Amino acid sequence: MTIAPKAPRKLSMKQRYQALTRDLDWEPSYVSREEMFPYLEFEGIKIHDWSKWEDPFRLTVDAYCKYQAEKDKRLYAVLDGFAQGQGHLSLTDANYLNAMKIFLQGIAPNEYNAHRNFAYLARHLGGPGPRFAALCQSIDEMRHTQTEVHTLSNYNKYYSGFHNFSQQHDRVWYLSVPKSFFEDALSAGPFEFLIAIGFSFEYLLTNLLFVPFMSGASFNGDLPTMTFGFSAQSDESRHMTLGLEAIKFLLEQDEANVPIVQAWIDKWFWRGYRVTGLVAQMLDYMLPRKVMSWKEAFELYFEQQMMQGLFQDLAFYGITPPRHVEDAIGEKDVLSHQVYWILYQFSHAASFTTSVPNDEHLEWLSKTYPDTFDTYYKPLWDKEKRNIEAGGRHFVRGLPQLCQVCQIPMGFTEPGDPTTICQRESEYNGEKFQTCSNGCQWIFEREPEKYVQAWLPVHQIYQGNCGGPTLPDVLEWYGLQDGDNGEYVGSVDERNWKKWHAETDVNEPEGSDATTNTTA
């Protein structure tokens, strides 16, 4: 009697993951390990045993593709339905989309940058586990870029400000803030990038950077963006886990890593926090239907979750809360007002529109910020209302002083004194460099060789590198079209919105006032 050979047993998910990562790894034989991984030592980080990396999630390529395909299918079904049903008409207001313009111009291109650098980590980290985790995140980030662009492309058919986000990311002044932030990380070593983006951006600040946009979408009738948010959420939770595992791994490998990691946390907390200024003004000024104030978001997502949660855990490794965190906490009552005041005055050179908050909005701001709004900011809006009645609308007739590090116009005030602008000055190689805060000055003085290379939009305009000497020259070089910029009241978007909503049959908006774009 012969016994038929048993069919080969199917590997479990865990075994398949083992085969995919560890079993495919090898030790080099004809080059040295240092030649194979040349970027692992110059930052001073010591890794003794890469096998101690605990994979925060175990995913195989086929499982990954299956999940993502299902999520994409759901997302694209929503996008189709929204487009076919003229869903854009059920937004709270056309000016809500200013928040999404900033998201598309400022964030989506940085998702692509994240894709690039995680692909680099997937090649250059020294262990198979972290390499595969970085590979998955790299693919996620690419997918986020694509889905964000596709999600918002429908609006590009009807609204201004969406048509040229990629070029604008590279050129326009306020977008140099997120761009230079991310390029600072891209030009760092692999471990600093892990702490800068994997930990500080994806873990420490992610709920302040990402969640407000998605909540804003859900409160303002933007079903596609909300669905994109859900679609990205499971990826984001993997990214957060990776960021946390990365920092713990570095801290556990060698005690000498602790001060290096601490300095990176100090730096990247402040770098990321400054970028959240754009989110702060979006929450408090750009959403027709409010989700929560910046102050509330900061208290919940940062002070409670991170200061009272995460940093209590990290204290075990000798990690302390970020340097300058007290300055950030002290700014929560003033930050959004200062950033919006800047954007309001310079929106003639931006790819979004701004407006004076209406009475109901001003009342909300007074109630939400009882200690600061009526004293410091409402008088400015009252004066601007009188200004508008007299036929003016405040756009700055010139260019502002920029912070050498965060690149935001220097409109932030001294800690504890909302009436005096904070000016810090450092000298390097006989040249003066100004920064907007203690945090940015500390970052500059730690690595001045890096920040002297900053491509500051104002200085570049004065050097003649931005299309020409006049404002129209620069705006053309920015790729702005009529309707993209300036005041919302009376803008192309507002006129169209009113016309579409005045029509009895609003099924098919047609005959918009300006040329619409079909390039996305």
Added chain:
Amino acid sequence: MAVKAITTYDFPSRSRQELYGDDQLVHVWFKDNPWFCAAACFRAPKAMTWGDFWSQLVIPFAEEDPDFDPAAARAWSLHGDAIAPRDDQTLEELGVVHKDVLATVLA
């Protein structure tokens, strides 16, 4: 501390004075006026007189504030010290160097 890099790390400033020829960048900070969200940045010849700097660059910028009075008495400071610029003095004579901040309040 210095940048940690894989090789020599030495790059010129992207806003060094020589890139502006005979000009330089000068900031003007209206310290007591929150109407201007930040100090202004101008490109001005080093040999420009204070009178020209004030009338050709600063006034057109500051007039955007409906309450701005170009004739109002002002106190000026540079590098933390009070200065009293005369119209015929050049920026260079006043000691203004590239990227300096001239601060002013109503006197």
